[in-house]
Amino acid sequence: MIFIFLISLIFIVTSAQNCYNPQIVSTSYTTQDATILKAVAFISNFYVKCETGDPGHFYAWLGETITPVASVGEGKYQISWTEEVKTAKTGIINVKVYNDTGYLALRKAIRAGEGNLNVPVFTTLKINHSGVYGGPWISCELLAAVFSIAVAYIAIHFRTKLLN
Structure with a gap:
């Protein structure tokens, strides 16, 4: 009887951690002036509200690296990084965000030498960078x-x- 109770308790706790029907609102900022700067800053803030469950921790896929996403408040998260002015991409930059489950699957796929195409993504944030002003x-x-x-x-x- 105790065994069944423990298993059902574990099932309830693990299922409550999943975020179902998330509503995601994001904003982004990029450096526009490169007359005195050597690097371009990219910042993306996003808010996650789950219908049920907890969003948990998030991880971002930036280029070829996985970076933890900073939690800056209740349901508020932030991703930030810098790139050299000469190598900074322009246009819409897609940043894939993974939850704990997706992060584990991503790490497993990287170890196996597979791509990250089959890994479930929690959300993809779009950051629009129009380029930098280099002076007159x-x-x-x-x-x-x-x-x-x-x-x-x-x-x-x-x-x-x-x-x-």
Whole structure:
């Protein structure tokens, strides 16, 4: 009798941890100005509300690495990373997010040498990065130097004309 009670208790506890019918709302931010920065910051905040169960822990697939997702509040999570300005991707970046079950399946697939295509994804976040502003085409210093040389040339040219 106790054995059946323990098994049913374990079943109830493990089934309560799964998140059913999640509602996910996400926002993202990327660095837009690269005139004084060497790296582009990518930040994605998302909120998960489950109809039943607990969302648990999340892990993000970033490029070729798995990164834990930071929990920043009740049902609020954040993923952040940086990339060099020269190698940062532009356009829509898809970030796959895995829950505990998906993370274990992903680790197993990586160890077996399989791809992550058959692993169940909890959600895919879309981050839109339109690129970075690298500054004006002509710097102010160069423009001031060219303007100074032009004014000096005109002044010397008219001075020599007046003296002749």
